[in-house]
Amino acid sequence: MITYAFVLLAVFAIATALALVLSKNTVNSALFLVLNFITVAGLYLLLEAQFLAMIQIVVYAGAIMVLFLFVIMLLNLDDESTLFSKWRFRYLLAFLLGAGLIGQITYSLGGVAGQLPEISDRMSEIGTVEAVAEVLYTDFMLPFEMTAVLLTAAVVGALLIAQYKVKTTEQVSK
Amino acid sequence: MIGIDWYLSLSAVLFTIGAVGVLIRRNAIVVFMCIELMLNSVNISLIAFASYHGDITGQILVFFALAVAAAEAVIGLAIILAIFRNHLSIDVTKVNLLRW
Numbered sequence: 001m002i003t004y005a006f007v008l009l010a011v012f013a014i015a016t017a018l019a020l021v022l023s024k025n026t027v028n029s030a031l032f033l034v035l036n037f038i039t040v041a042g043l044y045l046l047l048e049a050q051f052l053a054m055i056q057i058v059v060y061a062g063a064i065m066v067l068f069l070f071v072i073m074l075l076n077l078d079d080e081s082t083l084f085s086k087w088r089f090r091y092l093l094a095f096l097l098g099a100g101l102i103g104q105i106t107y108s109l110g111g112v113a114g115q116l117p118e119i120s121d122r123m124s125e126i127g128t129v130e131a132v133a134e135v136l137y138t139d140f141m142l143p144f145e146m147t148a149v150l151l152t153a154a155v156v157g158a159l160l161i162a163q164y165k166v167k168t169t170e171q172v173s174k
Numbered sequence: 175m176i177g178i179d180w181y182l183s184l185s186a187v188l189f190t191i192g193a194v195g196v197l198i199r200r201n202a203i204v205v206f207m208c209i210e211l212m213l214n215s216v217n218i219s220l221i222a223f224a225s226y227h228g229d230i231t232g233q234i235l236v237f238f239a240l241a242v243a244a245a246e247a248v249i250g251l252a253i254i255l256a257i258f259r260n261h262l263s264i265d266v267t268k269v270n271l272l273r274w
Contacts, residue, residue: 012185021195052229071251089220105186120228147241154245162252
């Protein structure tokens with residue numbers, strides 16, 4: 001049962017990822033990415049990480065993708081007419097690099113084939129909200145607080161970069 | 175129950191698709207979405223290791239990776255908006271101010 005679910009989700013994840021890369025319309029790409037994120041959340045559920053599956057849907061498929069779609073709407077782009085027509089050498093090089101990358105990862109996976117962990121019987125205990133919160137608010141308290149600083153800095157930085165005309169101090173004081 | 179190598183292989187395939195997408199696409203927003211795809215594929219292998227070891231630290235790491243990805247998406251989209259204002263295009267091959 002879990003094997004079938006995994007194969008289904010994996011095929012769907014790879015198909016949506018390919019559709020994301022090959023789609024000419026940017027909005028279609030973004031919607032395929034949303035589908036991909038939801039599929040990956042399903043994989044997290046198979047691994048019994050319920051909390052992260054919900055966070056994946058709320059933060060990634062919800063918040064971040066709304067931001068992407070909003071920016072796409074703001075830019076009002078046309079479809080790309082030439083996805084594969086020009087720069088053939090560049091595409092060839094990109095595919096060769098991709099093949100090299102996956103070959104290297106598969107090779108290193110084969111190298112550690114005997115040392116990979118077997119399934120743990122504690123798997124269902126560690127993915128719940130209680131288990132995550134207990135560790136997050138004790139051992140990882142300082143990194144958690146740092147996340148708040150990081151997010152604040154990101155918001156301030158994004159406002160500064162994206163604002164239309166940056167006001168200098170003299171203009172503000174006038 | 176299936177072995178962990180299936181999850182790791184899926185993660186590798188998704189990462190490769192994302193990397194090839196970054197290399198071949200010229201639309202800056204699609205390049206950015208491919209980067210999100212790569213971040214996500216690494217999260218899959220982190221959660222797979224966390225679940226198979228029965229150790230929660232990997233899931234905490236994914237939690238922080240999500241927070242950093244959110245911050246990165248905000249800044250990156252702001253930079254794309256700023257580039258669009260200056261060039262009226264988000265084609266990454268046309269942004270060549272720092273290129274020789």
